[in-house]
Amino acid sequence: MGYNPDKPMEGRISDLGPPHYEQFFPPVIKENKGKWLWHEITQPGVLMHKSETGAEVYTVRVGGARLVSVEFIREVCEIADKHCEGFLRFTTRNNIEFMVDAKAKVQPLLDDLASRGNKFPVGGTGAGVTNIVHTQGWVHCHTPATDASGVVKAVMDELFDYFTSMTLPAQCRIALACCLNMCGAVHASDIAILGVHRKPPMIDHLRITGVCELPLAIASCPLGAVKPAKATVDGKEIKTVQVNVERCMFCGNCYTMCPAMPLADPEGDGIAILVGGKVSNSRSMPKFSKLVIPFLPNTTPRWPETVAAVKTILEAYAKDAKKYERLGEWAERIGWEKFFEKCNIPFTEKSIDDYRLAYDTWRTSTQFKYTSHIK
Amino acid sequence: MGYNPDKPMEGRISDLGPPHYEQFFPPVIKENKGKWLWHEITQPGVLMHKSETGAEVYTVRVGGARLVSVEFIREVCEIADKHCEGFLRFTTRNNIEFMVDAKAKVQPLLDDLASRGNKFPVGGTGAGVTNIVHTQGWVHCHTPATDASGVVKAVMDELFDYFTSMTLPAQCRIALACCLNMCGAVHASDIAILGVHRKPPMIDHLRITGVCELPLAIASCPLGAVKPAKATVDGKEIKTVQVNVERCMFCGNCYTMCPAMPLADPEGDGIAILVGGKVSNSRSMPKFSKLVIPFLPNTTPRWPETVAAVKTILEAYAKDAKKYERLGEWAERIGWEKFFEKCNIPFTEKSIDDYRLAYDTWRTSTQFKYTSHIK
């Protein structure tokens, strides 16, 4: 049968929703759901959960690109069939989890994974670096200020040992978003890699009439930088917009609303680094990431400046923080002035908030530490 | 000689500034300035400072109304002459300090003070309640929503024992301002008593033309609630203003700019209580006071509701806080939900910020304590 373009509505099915999860449970999960007592990470990348029934499930966590092919998924299925009764899952951070119901089944699984080249690195548990949550970049999106998959590959190559070990003071969650829309939780990550534009939108007067609703474009700008204007196209005066470049902070929201206002640019675009965010409520409340490096260039294909910055921050943190201390908790304990000093990051005015709630971040106290910043 | 109204500029002297402070130093102060080594509060209201020269100065601190008469100051002078070589000073919180240069001189001074009825209470040092910093109220100002001196008298009568003792976990600084202009440091006090209006301004169309610059009145409103309007006065249309009462939060700024917009009202006016502010950088950074009771009526002459509220808060704090903990540090440690519970203060929506930086105060976490508020 299949779809019949002549009768598109005939036999149409809709609103099925996702399949019921239970059919995909490995048997040991199905039997022990709600009965788990405790867990232990037996080695990096391997979790054991113990049930009150005495059952155990061993989970092997495997990292990898999120951008994967049909062939790759088929290979994953093959592994699941071989070791895991045909089941597997993905984590909330795009790792793959293979589960087995006995200790003895772990090593054969690990060996199999290891035998497949670098495709299935085991790790991402405990006090280490797990997979980088990321977005589309130049592989699919229209607004990116950087690529996603390539930057992630470059960074993870460099941090690989932190993925396969658990030597950090606490988990360190890295995320990447390729523009200020921040698809993901970049705004609440230990280390965030953020694509940023730095040039105001161009106005494509030739197309604007057809593709934009001008009032929406004008209303879209949080700083009111987009104003109505007139231009002459083919000798005819048309209604269009102009941008007050002094007030633009390059958020791209006007471009989202109006395709005739592109802002991407090879020189203008690049990466900002934010740090110290967290999501969990453990010890401290959730925290936003803070901007510490305003700009690094898009040096393709391996973004060495970005990779170095992330690594430097991670290692300064690893060296100095206390056990259990998340990156942001560490920075707050030592003071941000010490953070910049210990990470050897030059401080710039760009790190000083001048947006809406800015005053709350000013230092209204005489409490500070002397650092090299004070001459 | 004296002022000659016919030749006002003749022999005029101006810009002298204040007299040089040094001429008013008691000898022991003059000799030991910059040489002090340490101090000790030998008993409530009595400080001893030790100099590296071996000299000692004993300071006896005396509380009192800030609103004082010429006769009263003369009596103070008499005491200074008798015991302190004719010198005295006032503190930054309107207490009087009598200084003597030997321990032996303290008791006679104390005895003298005690012999003068309740005019010269000794205290206000250390971990207690010192004088209430306050403002004019109905004794002098045009914008008050409550009186100042009377409320202070009523509160201090009730807290008198805390003035003459040092039994609190830390110093507790109480301040009063009679309107939102907050002349003083009400916005940063352990306990703040604040006069608040609750009715929007009336518009006196009869006078507005002469006494107001309408554009200034309109611009004065932080919420844009004052709008241009027209009215008919004596059959003539005049330009005036109107107030969008939905948007008014009774700050009184329009009245400051325009005398034809009075807002005081016997029923509308009263007192709000704010707590947990501090100024010092000791341990924690300076903190703003937070609004915990939005309104108590002006029950003259002794404001029993206000007195009771202040006392209840103070005593809950005294009972529960740790040594050295300021009121705001205590509230933050136990959590504000516990603060309301322990002080038995009903929580109202008025304590939830809905002004400019409001979002920063919302609880964006699952961390909370169960209290009676949760049904």
Next chain:
Amino acid sequence: MAKHETPLLDQLESGPWPSFVTDLKRQAETKPECWDILGQLELSYKERITHWKHGGIVGVFGYGGGIVGRYSDLPKRFPGVEHFHTVRVAQPASKYYSSKNLRQLMDLWEKYGSGMTNFHGSTGDIILLGTRTENLEPFFWDLTHDMGQDLGGSGSNLRTPANCIGQSRCEWSCYDTEECCHSLTLKYQDEIHRPAFPYKFKFKFSGCPNDCVAAIARSDIAVIGTWRDEIRIDQAAVKEYIAGNYPSNGGAHSGRDWGKFSIEKEVVDLCPTQCMWMEGGELKIDNTECTRCMHCINVMPRALRPGVDTGASICVGAKAPILDGAQFATLIVPFMKMSADNEFEELVEFIEKVWDWWMEIGKNRERVGETMQRLGLPHFLKVMEIEPIPQHVKEPRSNPYVFWREEEVEGGFERNVEEFRARHAA
């Protein structure tokens, strides 16, 4: 054989982390259009700029979401990606799969799409990356008819909800995140597929305050498990931890020598509320002071467990920074019982009340958190008929700018200025 030279991308084939470039090349062997993905991406690497056009509205009949339109801005040069729409397929709760199910889906995608995917998208969907407009309906037909599966959300509608693994493999989950996520996803299929909201809306479900699906940072309604009785303590296990027989934090720190475990330093002292202490070799907790932050439980999973009177905290309004800055979700209902037996009745009522209000009053492209900011938390609570409690805020307001309603003030707002002047000369 390579259709395009990719010298820059080739450099991403080395290194220990799996290479998407290698994977793409392998797929290109059977799906030649993948060469155009590589080719266009190589050009982006060379020019340091994207080559995708702005959006484009495509979809399947009757749905307003689930597909994101995408076209190359160099279609001549890269015809394989001339159309390159993504299809969002709703993922099963917790993202468990059978190989059978995945293979079937992969076969479909081999047939209709580029052969590339994302497992998974940031919201949680399976992202099938790149297909042509004319393939959408046939693909959707097969997806629904052959697999019984469906698209997820996009546009101004409810987005595909997501959840942490919860009770299926986590000992801390305070309610059944999978069942809750699944049943609400089914309940709100219409809201997912047919945009009727001012803007996007997201649900996420975490089983405990560790929040492994980052609900509080990313969802308009975050449902995060918690409890209201006491942390369960196994004192024998506490002793084992003290003796060093059980690894701290479930072994999460075993890669480094952090010295001997100290219950004082690692648990008691780090408790944010300071409500724990040791007494006669036993660990004591004053549960009335505990904020259920999970730290102690995380560190000693064999000794401590959440209580048994469990439920969830409901937080509202998280979002990314566009426009006014990012927001975390705000605690609105501190504790709600969560039960599949009554089909999460209380939560459903809550959700629909939020929607009713937001759909009426939200501006175009205004997230519910922004509407809350615009109108104020007190207003939102009033609409929700929730009594304001101190748990709603971190701290009381520090400005004195209180709004009073006329009916709250004795005598109301109306006054007679002439009467006033009679008593007070101007």
Next chain:
Amino acid sequence: MAKHETPLLDQLESGPWPSFVTDLKRQAETKPECWDILGQLELSYKERITHWKHGGIVGVFGYGGGIVGRYSDLPKRFPGVEHFHTVRVAQPASKYYSSKNLRQLMDLWEKYGSGMTNFHGSTGDIILLGTRTENLEPFFWDLTHDMGQDLGGSGSNLRTPANCIGQSRCEWSCYDTEECCHSLTLKYQDEIHRPAFPYKFKFKFSGCPNDCVAAIARSDIAVIGTWRDEIRIDQAAVKEYIAGNYPSNGGAHSGRDWGKFSIEKEVVDLCPTQCMWMEGGELKIDNTECTRCMHCINVMPRALRPGVDTGASICVGAKAPILDGAQFATLIVPFMKMSADNEFEELVEFIEKVWDWWMEIGKNRERVGETMQRLGLPHFLKVMEIEPIPQHVKEPRSNPYVFWREEEVEGGFERNVEEFRARHAA
């Protein structure tokens, strides 16, 4: 004999705290106008409302400040307070007085004023409360000629500066607050007396971070003493504290039994930066981590003292809540040497730079802190030619909304959209 019945005020004559009512009544015996103060106040107590008219501009020739005009709104009923202007007399630094000086001032006020005063006003002035317009010039003549004293500030000008007692009687003062306050007050007499600013401007000087004059909360420029070397420790005295021979906190807690002094609990554990520890019976401080909060010094004044390389932190922009909410002053210069020898040259330069900018750019009735908020801290630092350093903020920004100036971005902002379209089809 009482001119007015005051049954309500009479109730404020009882109780242990000194009564301003009793004092007013005593004064009324020689200054009958005080009866009208009492009478009008009694009416305010009865009606629960003020009876003073809105403002009124009065003053002495050549000055634009120092006097606040005030008139009764019931002048017929209370003729003694028909005019009731206050006179602000500039107080000496630290508010030391000789009885001679005070008596002379009291004699003047008995002659020209109501006989009532405030010792002192919230800003710091001596407030002489209530006189008639025609008395202002004669009073001012005598004040300047006979006493050599002067008015303080009011209006849109520099307000009378104030300081904590500092080195004259406090062991912690890191610079001479009295000399600094006095000399700047003299230097800026013109700014104090002749309004030329957009709004009021205040200086306050505290000798150390305890900030006993509340500078950080109340002054547009707050000068707060600090040091940049090491806290001085007398280890012998530390031992005395541990032994319980010296009272903690200079005896400030002696009214209650807090148990035996514990240096761990009361000092080391409460240090906000955790930079103290005990080692071999000695107290150690890692001064590089210390934020000079004063806590440890406050608790053990005989053992610990500020360092010897002292100066001040300069903070800018405090104010009360009108209009946008209260502000504390923001740290702008972490450390500045303060010396009377060079007439506080560096501070003077700083102050005048702030004024030059604010006078040019500040809006009418905009405090400098509000101007800073309006234009942003980075802008302010640029104007001040101060390099931005992390000490200026509590934390870096959490939104990504960075302004870039055209010259900072390679290739500038100008681009050709047609060129762009040639490479990127629309």
